Amino acid sequence: xxxxxxxxxxxxxxxxxxxxxxxxxxxxxxxxxxxxxxxxxxxxxxxxxxxxxxxxxxxxxxxxxxxxxxxxxxxxxxxxxxxxxxxxxxxxxxxxxxxxxxxxxxxxxxxxxxxxxxxxxxxxxxxxxxxxxxxxxxxxxxxxxxxxxxxxxxxxxxxxxxxxxxxxxxxxxxxxxxxxxxxxxxxxxxxxxxxxxxxxxxxxxxxxxxxxxxxxxxxxxxxxxxxxxxxxxxxxxxxxxxxxxxxxxxxxxxxxxxxxxxxxx
Ligand SMILES: NC(=O)c1ccc[n+]([C@@H]2O[C@H](COP(=O)([O-])OP(=O)(O)OC[C@H]3O[C@@H](n4cnc5c(N)ncnc54)[C@H](O)[C@@H]3O)[C@@H](O)[C@H]2O)c1
Numbered sequence: 001x002x003x004x005x006x007x008x009x010x011x012x013x014x015x016x017x018x019x020x021x022x023x024x025x026x027x028x029x030x031x032x033x034x035x036x037x038x039x040x041x042x043x044x045x046x047x048x049x050x051x052x053x054x055x056x057x058x059x060x061x062x063x064x065x066x067x068x069x070x071x072x073x074x075x076x077x078x079x080x081x082x083x084x085x086x087x088x089x090x091x092x093x094x095x096x097x098x099x100x101x102x103x104x105x106x107x108x109x110x111x112x113x114x115x116x117x118x119x120x121x122x123x124x125x126x127x128x129x130x131x132x133x134x135x136x137x138x139x140x141x142x143x144x145x146x147x148x149x150x151x152x153x154x155x156x157x158x159x160x161x162x163x164x165x166x167x168x169x170x171x172x173x174x175x176x177x178x179x180x181x182x183x184x185x186x187x188x189x190x191x192x193x194x195x196x197x198x199x200x201x202x203x204x205x206x207x208x209x210x211x212x213x214x215x216x217x218x219x220x221x222x223x224x225x226x227x228x229x230x231x232x233x234x235x236x237x238x239x240x241x242x243x244x245x246x247x248x249x250x251x252x253x254x255x256x257x258x259x260x261x262x263x264x265x
Contacts, residue, residue, distance in 0.1 A: 001028035003069040005061065007052050007113060008079030010034035012185030013135065016204045017076060017211050018045060024212075029069040033061045034079065052079045052109030053101070062116040071124050074215060075117040077110040078135040082187065083147045106153035110134045110160070114175065121173050129172045133214045134161060136177040138225050141234065154179070158223050162236055165221020174220035178210045179234070181227040202226050 004021060008014040009032035018030055022042045032038045033050045048064050050057040065072060085099035114132060121130030139147065140154035161177040168175055181202040184193055193201075210224040210231045225232045239245035246254075 002026055002073035003028060003065060003071050004030045004074035004076065005033055005065050005072070005117075006030065006076040006078060007033040007050075007109065008135075009076070010036045010038040010047070012187060013180065013183060013204060013207050014076065014078040015039075015041075016208055017078070020208045020212070021074075021215075029065070031061070031065045031068075033058075052077075052112065053104040055112050058112045058116050062120055066120050072117065072120040073124070073130055075113060075121075075130070075132045076135070076211070077113040077132065079109055080106045080135060080137075080153075080187070081150075083149045085149070087148045100149070102149040103153050106150065107156045110157060114160075114164070118168075118173065122171065127172065130174075131215055132168075132173065132175040133211055134175070134177045136161070136179045136223065138179050138181045138227065140177070140179050140223070141225065161223060162221050169218070169220040174214065174218065176214040176219055176221065177223045178207060178214070179223055179225040180207050180210075181225075183207060199228070202228055206231065 004027060006014050006018055009018050009030075011034070014032075014034075015038055018032065018038070019041055021027055021030060022044065027044055030042075030045045032045060032047045033052070034047070035049065035051060037047045037049075038045065046068075048061050050061045052058065062072070081102055084101045089096065113134075117130065117132050122128045124130065134157050136157040137150070137154040139151045140158040142151075144151035157177050158179070161175050165175050182188065182196060182200060183202050183204055185204075206226045206229055210226045213219070213224060213231065214222070223234045225234050239249065
């Protein structure tokens with residue numbers, strides 16, 4: 001029986017995913033890590049209050065799940081918020097301090113989560129194994145001028161997943177990103193829901209299918225963009241020329257050697 005941790009699992013897509021995992025079965029424990037408790041879903045679902053921006057909170061969260069269940073199979077790093085500061089703001093009193101909480105939640109949260117998950121998944125009874133899925137966004141692929149910090153954060157997740165996915169697969173651990181279009185959840189204020197025609201929303205069912213396509217497969221380093229009823233597994237952009245291809249593809253040996261040499265500089 002499997003064990004899962006879902007951050008931001010008290011609401012929206014995280015909560016819908018938890019319900020889908022309970023319905024599918026095979027889990028002995030699902031730990032919801034959130035600032036607020038989830039509604040009652042099932043006796044196998046427990047709540048561990050934690051703020052994903054805190055390394056100490058995440059340390060306590062993963063320790064709790066491990067001590068309670070003795071293994072860790074799935075980690076969904078899903079907690080996220082939109083821009084909390086106006087990047088275009090101006091002030092007669094000079095540049096004002098910038099609130100970077102969006103990046104702390106949407107980028108640091110998953111980075112801390114991966115660091116924690118890897119330590120435990122590498123020590124699973126029976127050997128290294130596990131699945132990590134991060135919620136990015138379709139704004140990880142496009143410019144999103146109204147939410148630039150959010151856009152930068154979601155781009156970061158795509159780079160992270162594409163970079164780590166192939167290496168981690170060698171340890172029987174996968175990492176992928178689900179990139180939803182606009183979904184009706186509490187994250188999206190009613191005024192925004194009213195502004196867009198219904199056909200441009202992505203149903204939560206499509207998002208769940210995208211999550212399951214990573215949880216129940218060996219894919220790693222992939223980004224699933226979920227738009228309306230469709231899921232598109234987005235390849236990274238083509239290499240511009242042979243220089244870029246050498247740098248970023250098939251040159252692992254070169255890079256490893258170069259970094260090894262750099263240590264002796
Ligand atoms: N709704 C959309 O249109 C949409 C589109 C693309 C991507 N996303 C992403 O989907 C993910 C889930 O969002 P949702 O739409 O279900 O929103 P939601 O607001 O329903 O759920 C987000 C959850 O994250 C929790 N959370 C926020 N800050 C936290 C923190 N510091 N520590 C722990 N938990 C925290 C909230 O309490 C909430 O329960 C987010 O990463 C979001 O960026 C949403």
